[in-house]
Amino acid sequence: MNRIVGKHFFSERVIGLTVEAPEIAKSRKAGHFVIVRVDEKGERIPLTIADADINQGTITLVIQVVGVSSAKLTALELGDHILDLVGPLGQATHVERVGTVLAAGGGVGVAPLLPIIKAFKQAGNKVISVIAARNKDLIILEDEVAKYSDELIVMTDDGSHGVKGLVTHGMEQIIQRERVNLAITIGPAIMMKFCSQLTQKYNIPTVASLNTIMVDGTGMCGACRVSVGGKTKFVCVDGPEFDAHQVDFEEMLTRLKAYKREENEAIASYLASQKQ
């Protein structure tokens, strides 16, 4: 169970793992996530499912190295096993034919966005995708996104690939050009906040997929709570997707830093131990 059968380096810090998980491969839908625990000492961390292959019985996870657990996870090699893997969790994306869908993905957020793009395309929508990252090396899954999009705009902060500028610039260009019925945004919280502000200005219904701190991922702990429309919601069971215009991104940004102090110490000591 949970054997790693594929490993792909998108960049030094962004790695795709294909893992044997036949049941999850069969039952997952766009928008779902899993919780993994890499080893006995590992943390439980949520990861969105980027892709699945029912015939092979595998799912693909795209992981950005940020803490000890993600570093350990991406250090696994082919044939290794992830100790614990559970899912699919969360509510699947509500996919329907709405017309034109504007999909905005930032950094590693493009990975979970991909199955959603696919699903909306297959439901008969026109899909325009804008993917963005700081630089060329951090742009992932460009070809795959292009394959399921009617149009793709690539943005980089430094202009090393595609158009120079932020994701919101690419989005606004589209919004001013044609009618958009639904926007979807997945990426760093700060990016989703600005995407949400932009679409609010144009009154476009927008969905954001949130990636908060979780422990159990099944509704039990409340670590993932966010304020949506003034009410406390749990990302793990109520989400991960919410009406972006109702999400209190400021609070979410603060809560994401909850364990920064502890994590910085932990990653420093982990990296030191790896060097020895």
Added chain:
Amino acid sequence: MTNNIDYKEERNAQWRAELRQKLKTKDRTSLPRVHMPEQNAQTRSHNKLEVNEGLSEQMALEEAKRCIDCPDPTCITGCPVSINIPKFIKKIEAGDFNGAASVLKETNTLPAVCGRVCPQEKQCESKCFYTITLKKPPVAIGYLERFAADFERESGNIAVPEVAAPNGLKVASIGSGPAGLAFAADMARMGYSVTVFEALHEIGGVLKYGIPEFRLPNVIVDVEIENLRKMGVNFVKNFIVGKTASFDDLRQDGYQGFFVGSGAGLPSFMNIPGENSIGIFSANEYLTRVNLMNAADPSTDTPLQSGKVVAVIGGGNTAMDAVRTAKRLGANRAIIIYRRSLEEMPARVEEIKHAQEEGIEFMVLHNPTEYIADKDGYVKQIIVQRMDLGEPDASGRRRPAPVEGSEFTIDIDNAIVSVGVSPNPLIPSSLPDLKTTRWGTIVVNENTMQTSVEDLFAGGDIVRGGATVILAMGDGRRAAEGMHEYISKKVKK
């Protein structure tokens, strides 16, 4: 629950009659109730070892003598799983400690657990002849239960209950907490092939993630689970029924019945300003980090914040577990903030007493109204308001009312919210035909525990909304009986 046992006839057994002759009733009732040896409060508030150390053989033998072996053992009526209490106590008095453990296991899958965490003072011991008639401290039934179960475990020859020949029928338990384990044991005994599905990476549910080591060591839970394995029960971790596989998938796999004991997952918050600041957790989160993830051990990756001043909001057993954990993890001030008075507090008397001895501050008749965070978003203060008790409310407890203008602030590092839980929506949301109450609990037939979906039975907190280990186990046992009857009829057709 009836066990079809003729207690009178059993009482007439020669060995029991002889035992009763050994000591006059008057001499039995004049014996004082045993005191449970405890770790010193100062020491224990800095370690995670068990607070109650357990009775010695001598103590157990003495305490067992106090039980007068009543002709009408009312204590049994107070037990949700109808343990044959006089019989097991008399086995102890006779020196047959393993025999006592066998009696316990006739009706209780987890005696070492129940002996530790059951509120005996509200159950069996409240129905004891001493309590009712003599107005004296009851026989220490809980201590004796723990003694017998511990003795058997430590002896190294744990008896594996007999199981019937396999009947070839597959059933599933969803959740591996007390309800699911009790259900699994009974079904296995009847010859069913039982699989227990657990969402987390550890078997045991609340016994593992919730109840702390100092009240219930994990090793004790593991031994009981191992025993179920020996009975043939199959455990599958990291599996969420309704998500990882659907009910229909499992039905196609041949499962004839499902028991849902998925617990009362979702923690409630108070929805007061500042409650989502960093450093404020649900009791579930805090206890899960410490107990399940072992986050207090620096060699694990799961981070933990447990500061010098920790306020715990609530007055239940979970609140006591959280506040006493905070103390053990180094809090100088660990404070219970509860809106009613000590009398209304739902936590067990023993837990409150232990907490007080350990230096936990009890700020009763106070309620938080707001949290104040620093510029980085970390909570730094809690504003609390004094409360007065008014007329009794629907729960029969006097309703607390705020005293206007009585607010003041306390500097804190962390706050832990323990004001209740609501049922986990995972199962109901994957079964549209399942009838639930407006609180989200699953509706069942109280005798059979059958739900509106005919092959689905349920029990424990997902039905009760928040109860005790032993009530959950009682539900699991009733559901096993109910499901057995349901499947037997279905198979005959």
